[in-house]
Amino acid sequence: MSHLGPIYFDQPGWLLLLLLVVPVLLMALTSRGVLSRSKLWLSTALRILVVILITVALAQPSWRQPGQGVTATLIIDRSQSIPMALKKQVLESLENATQAGTEDRLPEDRLAVVTVAREAIIAALPHRNSMVTVGRDVSDLTATNLAEAVRVAHALMPDDTANRIVIASDGNETIDSVAAAARQASASQVPIDVLILPYEYGNEVVFESLVAEPIARQGQNVTLRMVLHSTSDANGMLSLKVNGQPVALSESADKQLPVSLKAGTNVYRATIPMMRAMPHRFEARFTPSDPSFDAVIQNNSQLAVTFVKGRGQILIIDDGQVETEHLSAVLREAGLEVTSRTPGGMGDLLDLIGFDAVVLAGMPRWAFSEEQDRALYRYVHDIGGGLIALGGPQAFGAGGWIGSHLSRALPVRLDPPAERQIMRGALALIMHSCEMPQGNYWGQRVAEAAISALSRLDMVGIIEQGFRAGGANSIQGAVWALPMQEVGDKQAAIAATRKLQLGDMQNFAPAMQLALRGLISVNAGQKHAIIISDGDPQPPPASLLAKYRQANVSVSTVLVGAHGNRQRDRNTMQSVANGTGGSFYPVTNLQALPSIFIKEAQLVSRSLIQEGRIFQPQAINLPGPTEGFSSVPSVGGYVLTAERVGLTQTPLFIKAEADDPLLAFWNFGLGRSLVFTSDLSGRWGSAWASWPEFNIFWEQCARWVMRPTAESNTLIRTRIEGEEAIVDLQALDDQGRAINHLQQQAMVIPPGSGEPIALTMDQVGPGRYQGQFKVSQAGHYLVNIVHANGTIPAAVCVPYSKEYRAIRHNEKLLRELAEQTGGRVMNFNKDGTLPAIFERAALEIPFTPTQMWDLLAILAAALFLVDVAIRRLAIDWEHFRAWWSSAIGQRTEGSAESVLAWKRARSQASGQSNRKGDKATSRTRFVKSESISKDVQRADPSERSKAGLEKPGSTVQDAKDDQSSHTARLLRIKRNMAPDDEGPESS
Numbered sequence: 001m002s003h004l005g006p007i008y009f010d011q012p013g014w015l016l017l018l019l020l021v022v023p024v025l026l027m028a029l030t031s032r033g034v035l036s037r038s039k040l041w042l043s044t045a046l047r048i049l050v051v052i053l054i055t056v057a058l059a060q061p062s063w064r065q066p067g068q069g070v071t072a073t074l075i076i077d078r079s080q081s082i083p084m085a086l087k088k089q090v091l092e093s094l095e096n097a098t099q100a101g102t103e104d105r106l107p108e109d110r111l112a113v114v115t116v117a118r119e120a121i122i123a124a125l126p127h128r129n130s131m132v133t134v135g136r137d138v139s140d141l142t143a144t145n146l147a148e149a150v151r152v153a154h155a156l157m158p159d160d161t162a163n164r165i166v167i168a169s170d171g172n173e174t175i176d177s178v179a180a181a182a183r184q185a186s187a188s189q190v191p192i193d194v195l196i197l198p199y200e201y202g203n204e205v206v207f208e209s210l211v212a213e214p215i216a217r218q219g220q221n222v223t224l225r226m227v228l229h230s231t232s233d234a235n236g237m238l239s240l241k242v243n244g245q246p247v248a249l250s251e252s253a254d255k256q257l258p259v260s261l262k263a264g265t266n267v268y269r270a271t272i273p274m275m276r277a278m279p280h281r282f283e284a285r286f287t288p289s290d291p292s293f294d295a296v297i298q299n300n301s302q303l304a305v306t307f308v309k310g311r312g313q314i315l316i317i318d319d320g321q322v323e324t325e326h327l328s329a330v331l332r333e334a335g336l337e338v339t340s341r342t343p344g345g346m347g348d349l350l351d352l353i354g355f356d357a358v359v360l361a362g363m364p365r366w367a368f369s370e371e372q373d374r375a376l377y378r379y380v381h382d383i384g385g386g387l388i389a390l391g392g393p394q395a396f397g398a399g400g401w402i403g404s405h406l407s408r409a410l411p412v413r414l415d416p417p418a419e420r421q422i423m424r425g426a427l428a429l430i431m432h433s434c435e436m437p438q439g440n441y442w443g444q445r446v447a448e449a450a451i452s453a454l455s456r457l458d459m460v461g462i463i464e465q466g467f468r469a470g471g472a473n474s475i476q477g478a479v480w481a482l483p484m485q486e487v488g489d490k491q492a493a494i495a496a497t498r499k500l501q502l503g504d505m506q507n508f509a510p511a512m513q514l515a516l517r518g519l520i521s522v523n524a525g526q527k528h529a530i531i532i533s534d535g536d537p538q539p540p541p542a543s544l545l546a547k548y549r550q551a552n553v554s555v556s557t558v559l560v561g562a563h564g565n566r567q568r569d570r571n572t573m574q575s576v577a578n579g580t581g582g583s584f585y586p587v588t589n590l591q592a593l594p595s596i597f598i599k600e601a602q603l604v605s606r607s608l609i610q611e612g613r614i615f616q617p618q619a620i621n622l623p624g625p626t627e628g629f630s631s632v633p634s635v636g637g638y639v640l641t642a643e644r645v646g647l648t649q650t651p652l653f654i655k656a657e658a659d660d661p662l663l664a665f666w667n668f669g670l671g672r673s674l675v676f677t678s679d680l681s682g683r684w685g686s687a688w689a690s691w692p693e694f695n696i697f698w699e700q701c702a703r704w705v706m707r708p709t710a711e712s713n714t715l716i717r718t719r720i721e722g723e724e725a726i727v728d729l730q731a732l733d734d735q736g737r738a739i740n741h742l743q744q745q746a747m748v749i750p751p752g753s754g755e756p757i758a759l760t761m762d763q764v765g766p767g768r769y770q771g772q773f774k775v776s777q778a779g780h781y782l783v784n785i786v787h788a789n790g791t792i793p794a795a796v797c798v799p800y801s802k803e804y805r806a807i808r809h810n811e812k813l814l815r816e817l818a819e820q821t822g823g824r825v826m827n828f829n830k831d832g833t834l835p836a837i838f839e840r841a842a843l844e845i846p847f848t849p850t851q852m853w854d855l856l857a858i859l860a861a862a863l864f865l866v867d868v869a870i871r872r873l874a875i876d877w878e879h880f881r882a883w884w885s886s887a888i889g890q891r892t893e894g895s896a897e898s899v900l901a902w903k904r905a906r907s908q909a910s911g912q913s914n915r916k917g918d919k920a921t922s923r924t925r926f927v928k929s930e931s932i933s934k935d936v937q938r939a940d941p942s943e944r945s946k947a948g949l950e951k952p953g954s955t956v957q958d959a960k961d962d963q964s965s966h967t968a969r970l971l972r973i974k975r976n977m978a979p980d981d982e983g984p985e986s987s
Contacts, residue, residue: 007061007852014058021048039870046867053860057853069108070838071126071161072098073153076134077169079117079144080298081806083199089828090168090197095132097834104836112156116149117141118175126158142801143776144169147176150192154185162843166826167817168195171810174723174802175776178813182820189844191823194815195834198827200808201295205230205261207799210284210302214716214794218277218310226268226284226302230261231807236288240270243281247272259286277310277337279354279795299804303797305350305780312336312706313354317346318361323392323681326689327359327698334699343367349375349749350780353383353793356706360406362392362679364399365453366599369591377405381669382747382756383784384791386705391677391684396639398608400598403452403490409673411648411666412641415455416608426459426484426524427601428515432505432533433560440502442560442590446532447497449594453601454487455608459522461485462496463511465503477503478511484518507538508576512555516544520551527551528603531576532558532593535569545579556582556600558593610660611637611684617652617662625665625674625704626651629697633687635678638662665704670745670786672705708790718783718796720775725796727783729761729769738767744787746771751779751798759783777801 009015028044074094078087097104098111105111113124113132118140124130146169157163165185171194185192211225226238237256240247249257249270259268274280285301288294314336318324328338339355341347343363352358352375365373379385389395389410397414401407407414429450433443451460461484465477474480482496505511508531519527529548548555557573570586577584585596616634621627632652641661643650652663665674678684688694713732718725727746731739746759761769775781781796818825822842826835 007063010060010062012059014055017055017058018052020051024048024051043867043870046863046870050860050863050867053856053863057856057860061852063852069106069110069161070840070843071110071112071158071163072837073112073114073126073156073163073165074132075114075116075146075149075153075165075167075169077144077197078115078134078141079803080141081144081172081803082170082197086197086199090195091132091134093828093834094168097837098132100129104838106838109838110158110161112153114149114153116145118143118145120145120149120152122152122156126156142803143174144172144803145175146173146178147181150178150181150185154188154190157190162840163190164193164823164843165190166193166195166837168197169814170197170199170806171814172803172806173813178817179820182817186821190821191842192817192821193823193826194818195826196809196811196814198809201231203232203234203293204296204807205234205236205286205288205294206299206805206807207284207286207302210282210304212282212304212306214718215307215309216274218274218308221271221273222306224270224272224282224304226270228261228266228286230263230266232263232293234261234288234293235259236261236286238268239285239287241283242272274306274308277308277313277354279350280306280308296804298800301799303799305795305797307354307793310337313356314338314359314702315352315355316340316359316361317343317363319363323679324359324361327680330695330698331702333695336702343372346372349378350782350795352379352385353782355385357386357388357702359388359390361390362395364394364599365401365404366595370594373405377409378749378756380409380671380673382749384670384707384786386671386707387673388701388705389673389675390679391639392679393609396608396641396677397455398602398639400453400602402455409668410675411644411664411673412661412675413644414641416640416642424457424459424524425526425528426519426522427454428484428519428529429462430511430515430529430531431462431464431500431502432531432537433502440500442593443500443502443532444497446593446597447500448494450530450597450601451487451490451493451497453598456487456489458487459484459524460487460493461518462500463514464500465505465511475514476510478514480514480518484522505533505537509538509540509544512540512544516547516551516553519553526603527553528600529553529555530558530597530600531555532560533573534561535559535573539572539575545576548580553580554582554603555580557584558596559584559586560590560593608640609637610640615654618655620651622649622651624649624651625701626663629693633691635662635684635687637684638678641677671707674701674705714789714792716785716792716794718794720796720798723774723776723802724772725775725781727759727761727771727794729785729792731767731769740767742769742787744785746783746785748773749782751777751781761785
């Protein structure tokens, strides 16, 4: 890049084209043509100028002006590793140091503020009037991501000022690496100043680890190793829980072990027998005798998990009734260990890992939370577990599973086929959730849950107290956010829920009138409405409830966020439900809302239950769980589903309008699933219960879906090093020899609702494989490795955030950061003041470029057109001057004639108006006229001719006079008559 004064050229090489000026000049001199000398030189000058302009434009010139002022971007660490008192002190100091009008901050200086914990949040944009502010700490404070904060600060920097970044932190980052982000700032020559927030806990106990065997066998003893680190001598109690139940570590009544910790590392051991084949969760905790000897209590516990192997483990989830007793007995007789639980006791994904297969016995979707629904799906797809789903009146689509996570793992479609002529329903949702906590969020969630449970041919509509214009589709502010329509693919309905505005409703009547109008206008067999509200709108009149009953439309009400739990609001909601035949739900746990709406949505769903006669299944002998069975007993009913396109197999089906699946199976993800759309109880499956081959059939099905268990000579270990979790796998054959090049598939499922992560296991030695992944939040990270010999589960436990491990500030990291970028290391002065935040020393003043090439290109194009005009156009200047004179003359003559015509008209108008005037005035005008006539007669012909009174065309002189100006002739007449003007008056 080169420059000429303040003009810089980004592509200076193009300036060599200026040499084209020489050939342009030579061509102009040798090809003059018919151009005159002046035109030739003018055209040549224009062409040379065009060449110069185009050349300079190609060189991409820019006019650069120096910027003014300094922009300081503050990064303020708000994470919980910093003591609260220190955070308050640094905030006050930064406020005082950056106030506008101080000696350090000049009027042209700007300030930006970024707060950081787990996420970086912009608190103030760069501006001359910005102040230090942090607002509310809405981010997760259990982590520190300085790298993201530096990247955000770098993106905020204006181009027209000098810039510096100031980080106020303890330097204990837990996510990412700030050093990598600082390299970007260093490349931009932006220094990073560090304000060190110093602290150190003199008395602190950190529970560093709880080590347990990842896998054990039933009846085996497992030794736990508890590792604690103390900064000084401390006394306290050590406790242990296994699956939530306290375990005796001593003979004391509270089962706790008194410990005396020494400064440094302390290790304690406990031996626990593994009596049941299931995942065993361990939680160890240290409680100090003197709280002053432990500054941070969040790091006083540790977690571990041991998976205990046993016989094949089967979990049956039912409602606690007797429908599955026969099946349970059959599986136990087959040597399998069976556990029965209700949906509430199902547990989470970690609990499910301990089972080889799960039997879902006719349970509805609303009996499970969304987390449990997701856990069942991941159990099959990501963990490789087996699933058997049995039918019943509240199973599959009839139980609200349409659109659920689990529905994707089933080998049938729960939404019935469109060609089946089945009664459909219509549902109206009346949304008034604005006054509940996170009202918009929960309003959208419950609406989506209800819509997802409907089949595509059902009808749905959503009403809100809106701010949008509704026209004919509204009544007193109640408006259709989604007009009543067929559900279809649910995309339009889901999109409408995400646009809900949820205004405050004053009266239930308008919304209920609008809902009733929409419901009775559609053709549906079952019609239902759901109201979610805090109950404070005015109740609807009894006449409106009577209209609902007359139209056979029921209304269920969901009471949330009632003001002080007022009885009046509760009575209003309950009376609406009771008056229309609906249900009333007083909700205190918001997490239960989606399940309620799913359950209510099923009231309008089309009848998917096929019963009323005996159905004889058709059987196809296929390889798999039903292999060898060419016939099966009849059923008295089933839930209507549809075949799923793909690698599914349907060996049993009911011949009806279509081939309705009775039993279907497939491989899904790492696992397998099987559905039986009828039940095994007395309602539909009484013939199956007495079938002689019942035991063989269902044992074969159960063993087909079960997850294979890994051999005992395959070992796994997990540990945490820094931010990484390390997984080690040792694979041996039956003779104890290492298995190399083991084909495997590993998956990590993070805590919460995070998506599974593929884990790469690299061979690092004979029969040894290792993989690693980041652990950034607290909870259980589930590891599942599937290979030819079976499935190996493991868990990496993170009891608390790395944020709570810090017992002092990380000064080393902060100093390296400042040194890497050329920044300053800042400390609090004794009086709490800070060095100059807007320090200008060593800052590079930026220049603001203004591009010029486009202007030069436009100017070159204009000059080129002028050059073409000069060369191609010839102007006859004599003809032009004649034309110009003629145009000017015509304009003058026309002007004189216009004046004369105006005077004549005025004279005539004046004469007409004075005919009835006084006689003296008329006589005076007559005498004047007569006097003028005599004077003209006395004048000689030449004078009369000059006066323009002789007839035109009489002589040559007359012709010349005709060409003279009329104005001149009138002036001459006036001059000749002037002496005699008063004559007639005196006589």
